[in-house]
Amino acid sequence: MTTQRKFVAGGLVIVAALGYLIWSGVTQSVVYFVTPSELLAAPVANKTYRLGGMVLPGSLKWEPKTLSLAFTLSDGKGQVSVRHRGAPPDLFAEGRGAVVEGSWAREGYFQASLILAKHSEEYKAPHDGADPGYKELLRTLRREPRTDEKPPR
Amino acid sequence: MIPELGYAATVVGFVLALYGAIAAVIGVRTGQANWLRTGERAAIGVWLLITACIALMLYAFLTFDFSVRYVAVNTNRGTPFYYRITALWGALEGSIVLWAWMLSVYTLIVVVRYRRRQPELYPWVLSVMLGILAFFLLVMSIPAPPFERLSPIPPDGRGLNPLLEDSGMITHPVALYLGFTGFSVPFAFAMAALLVGRTGDEWITITRRWTIVAWYFLSLGLLIGGWWSYHVLGWGGYWAWDPVENAAFMPWLTGTAFLHSVMIQERRRMLKLWNLTLIILTFGLTLFGTFLTRSGIIGSVHSFTQGSIGVFFLAFLALALLGAFSLLAWRTDGLRAQGELDSAVSRESVFLLNNLFLIAATFTVFFGTVFPLLSEAVRGVKVSVGAPFFNLVNIPIFLALLFLMGVGPLIAWRRASAENLKRNFLKPVLAGIVAAAVLRLFGVGNVLVLTAMALVVFVAGTIALDYGRAVRARRRSGDGWGAATWGLLLRQNRRYGGFIVHLGILVVALGVAGSQAWQIQTEVTLDKGQSVEVDGYRTRYRVRFDGLSASEESNHGKVTGTFTLTDGRGKEEVLSPGRKFYPQEQTPIAAVDYRLGIFEDVYLVLGDFARDGSQATIKLQVNRMVSWLWIGGLVLTLGAALAILPDHRKPA
Numbered sequence: 001m002t003t004q005r006k007f008v009a010g011g012l013v014i015v016a017a018l019g020y021l022i023w024s025g026v027t028q029s030v031v032y033f034v035t036p037s038e039l040l041a042a043p044v045a046n047k048t049y050r051l052g053g054m055v056l057p058g059s060l061k062w063e064p065k066t067l068s069l070a071f072t073l074s075d076g077k078g079q080v081s082v083r084h085r086g087a088p089p090d091l092f093a094e095g096r097g098a099v100v101e102g103s104w105a106r107e108g109y110f111q112a113s114l115i116l117a118k119h120s121e122e123y124k125a126p127h128d129g130a131d132p133g134y135k136e137l138l139r140t141l142r143r144e145p146r147t148d149e150k151p152p153r
Numbered sequence: 154m155i156p157e158l159g160y161a162a163t164v165v166g167f168v169l170a171l172y173g174a175i176a177a178v179i180g181v182r183t184g185q186a187n188w189l190r191t192g193e194r195a196a197i198g199v200w201l202l203i204t205a206c207i208a209l210m211l212y213a214f215l216t217f218d219f220s221v222r223y224v225a226v227n228t229n230r231g232t233p234f235y236y237r238i239t240a241l242w243g244a245l246e247g248s249i250v251l252w253a254w255m256l257s258v259y260t261l262i263v264v265v266r267y268r269r270r271q272p273e274l275y276p277w278v279l280s281v282m283l284g285i286l287a288f289f290l291l292v293m294s295i296p297a298p299p300f301e302r303l304s305p306i307p308p309d310g311r312g313l314n315p316l317l318e319d320s321g322m323i324t325h326p327v328a329l330y331l332g333f334t335g336f337s338v339p340f341a342f343a344m345a346a347l348l349v350g351r352t353g354d355e356w357i358t359i360t361r362r363w364t365i366v367a368w369y370f371l372s373l374g375l376l377i378g379g380w381w382s383y384h385v386l387g388w389g390g391y392w393a394w395d396p397v398e399n400a401a402f403m404p405w406l407t408g409t410a411f412l413h414s415v416m417i418q419e420r421r422r423m424l425k426l427w428n429l430t431l432i433i434l435t436f437g438l439t440l441f442g443t444f445l446t447r448s449g450i451i452g453s454v455h456s457f458t459q460g461s462i463g464v465f466f467l468a469f470l471a472l473a474l475l476g477a478f479s480l481l482a483w484r485t486d487g488l489r490a491q492g493e494l495d496s497a498v499s500r501e502s503v504f505l506l507n508n509l510f511l512i513a514a515t516f517t518v519f520f521g522t523v524f525p526l527l528s529e530a531v532r533g534v535k536v537s538v539g540a541p542f543f544n545l546v547n548i549p550i551f552l553a554l555l556f557l558m559g560v561g562p563l564i565a566w567r568r569a570s571a572e573n574l575k576r577n578f579l580k581p582v583l584a585g586i587v588a589a590a591v592l593r594l595f596g597v598g599n600v601l602v603l604t605a606m607a608l609v610v611f612v613a614g615t616i617a618l619d620y621g622r623a624v625r626a627r628r629r630s631g632d633g634w635g636a637a638t639w640g641l642l643l644r645q646n647r648r649y650g651g652f653i654v655h656l657g658i659l660v661v662a663l664g665v666a667g668s669q670a671w672q673i674q675t676e677v678t679l680d681k682g683q684s685v686e687v688d689g690y691r692t693r694y695r696v697r698f699d700g701l702s703a704s705e706e707s708n709h710g711k712v713t714g715t716f717t718l719t720d721g722r723g724k725e726e727v728l729s730p731g732r733k734f735y736p737q738e739q740t741p742i743a744a745v746d747y748r749l750g751i752f753e754d755v756y757l758v759l760g761d762f763a764r765d766g767s768q769a770t771i772k773l774q775v776n777r778m779v780s781w782l783w784i785g786g787l788v789l790t791l792g793a794a795l796a797i798l799p800d801h802r803k804p805a
Contacts, residue, residue, distance in 0.1 A: 025517075
């Protein structure tokens with residue numbers, strides 16, 4: 001019987017240690033999810049946040065040579081300018097939702113270390129006979145004559 | 154036409170499954186075999202109907218029948234032939250159909266195998282299996298109908314999610330679902346054992362191979378998922394502690410615990426209650442995983458209420474767990490252990506620890522996955538716990554498990570003497586320490602990596618020691634080399650199959666440790682003709698940008714970059730990462746290119762590019778030892794195959 005009791009005691013010690021590990025893990029690595037207006041209400045510098053909003057159309061600036069990416073995230077009520085080093089990832093575009101992870105810089109912008117673009121699952125029926133936007137791009141790359149003057153997008 | 158036929162098949166299938174589940178019970182209660190026979194016929198009917206559903210869906214996909222909403226959403230006229238078939242399980246509704254179909258196949262195998270061999274348990278097993286099938290057919294009928302009509306009929310469909318246009322998508326869901334559904338067979342036998350009151354080892358012996366099969370497919374599904382993530386998603390990793398991954402990982406953890414703890418029951422008549430709990434948990438977690446990934450709850454608690462599928466899964470999960478645990482409580486008296494723990498230094502105790510750590514890992518993954526949801530629901534604060542949390546908590550747990558993996562198979566049952574410990578573990582422990590010291594001399598400074606490497610060498614040492622001894626023993630008793638090496642593997646296939654699986658896990662562990670500890674990544678914009686250099690382990694890689702080209706595929710346009718990779722020995726190779734433009738997506742999707750190697754992969758992603766082809770932004774990574782994951786998966790496959798072979802020790 002005492003052997004069994006020792007096992008229970010030993011098990012409890014291990015369980016307590018694991019519980020502590022989980023508790024400290026959560027408190028160390030939990031990241032708060034905020035919207036631009038929530039962040040602007042009470043920004044804490046150098047604390048890690050996840051900031052989610054829509055990439056404001058016309059705000060995206062990408063400089064390939066310096067790898068600097070800048071854009072504005074908006075939730076309709078507030079706007080936060082975001083800076084990131086690196087090319088815009090897949091599924092990232094103006095007018096679409098994006099979540100960025102990073103921290104608030106004292107200079108008044110959000111420095112993103114990670115961009116998580118959102119994938120759209122909604123059904124969109126293609127318009128009959130419409131020219132998909134990318135065809136123009138392919139033509140440019142192949143140096144074929146343009147069919148219209150609109151810039152490719 | 155197809156939507157109506159398919160819907161009819163689904164509803165009739167649901168009624169038939171429900172009828173069969175009840176008929177089997179009536180048969181066993183009244184002792185009238187006819188009832189049982191109609192239950193069996195119902196099972197065959199259900200299988201035929203779900204097969205018909207799959208055939209109808211395939212037909213709809215191959216003929217571009219866009220009157221079926223599921224077809225219109227997941228395919229378009231340009232979708233290549235293979236992906237029109239795999240589009241079948243490309244989204245929620247179809248994956249439920251695939252799941253149900255596999256379950257119906259397993260049910261059929263149960264009917265064929267056990268109707269005569271296990272007359273007592275069989276009717277209940279049949280009833281439970283058909284009950285689960287009825288649930289999935291109900292889901293197919295109400296919240297996730299695969300044959301829903303779309304009107305007006307669009308001229309073309311939207312197209313498959315481009316990320317799913319990959320060979321991994323052919324095998325990954327199939328393997329994963331074979332694993333998920335496979336666990337319902339041991340679960341059904343466990344329930345039958347509880348209902349009949351035969352709570353001995355019988356159900357465990359019967360379902361041993363089923364469990365290994367399910368576990369193997371689940372492992373394979375996870376590994377293929379990692380491979381897909383690595384070579385499609387373009388972030389250079391294979392595991393992100395994403396809720397979708399966690400959903401599949403949790404039943405794997407409890408399933409692994411179950412595989413080990415049943416050995417104690419078979420040998421020492423202990424842990425009966427625990428084993429039943431584990432299989433119930435594993436089965437519950439397969440349902441929970443589907444709930445988690447398919448209800449939309451991951452995005453936000455609020456999206457949960459948008460579709461009704463989450464409610465269905467949660468209700469069935471609650472029902473299944475409540476029913477199973479009530480049965481368990483009802484039979485507690487018959488579940489007392491007949492053996493007892495004698496010493497903390499024994500195989501039983503090591504297996505118990507293994508179970509404890511596996512459950513702790515499961516709980517960690519569970520907690521990390523649902524904590525954001527709980528926080529949002531209870532406190533109204535949205536938070537995320539990412540990879541740092543999972544790594545922080547799980548790394549010590551997995552290192553402990555590695556250690557136990559070396560100790561468990563060799564330590565004595567009941568009470569290990571100092572002599573036993575010395576004989577089995579002295580040399581492997583020394584080998585591990587020496588390995589860590591050598592790696593330290595070669596400049597490996599990361600403590601976690603050194604620990605992991607030392608443990609891997611230690612475990613490999615114990616396996617080599619044990620196998621070497623067994624081979625020598627056979628040689629002494631007069632066997633030739635062939636009989637002593639290969640023959641031994643076959644004769645004790647269960648033990649050595651397990652050892653080979655352990656070796657596979659060790660190789661995977663090396664891959665994980667190596668790739669997590671070292672990764673070199675650089676992002677740079679190159680002009681045409683310009684090069685970038687990165688340092689690999691012993692060589693310097695140079696990547697030169699040679700230009701861009703464009704092409705049009707059947708359902709997308711593709712811009713491909715040409716890059717020349719030169720390694721330190723002057724060997725040249727062309728890498729062509731690209732970006733794919735799908736009309737249904739507003740933004741392009743990366744097409745990764747890489748050079749895989751035993752010790753290092755060079756991994757190249759094309760980011761942005763200038764429209765005149767003069768400039769390209771690339772992400773260049775040197776990923777170390779990732780290939781070991783795939784090699785480990787291969788070793789694991791061999792071991793599992795060996796363990797699944799019929800047991801040769803017992804006469805049939």
